[in-house]
Amino acid sequence: MPTGTIKKLVADRGFGFIAAEDGKEFFFHRSGTEGDFDSLRGGEKVTFEI
Known part of the structure; x- marks a missing residue:
């Protein structure tokens, strides 16, 4: 599973x-x-699926 970092979050x-x-x-x-x-x-490290 790929890993990465949250670059930008637009929570609202x-x-x-x-x-x-x-x-x-x-x-x-x-x-x-x-x-x-x-x-x-x-900046949080995450795993994700494409």
Whole structure:
């Protein structure tokens, strides 16, 4: 499973961007997250599915 860092989080609009370790950037929406979206923070390390 790929890993990365939350690059930008727009919590009030429910989305953000992940900077993957391979240099690619991915959009994500709160509906696609497992767990509590509101607890996510910019700079946090995450794993994700494409």
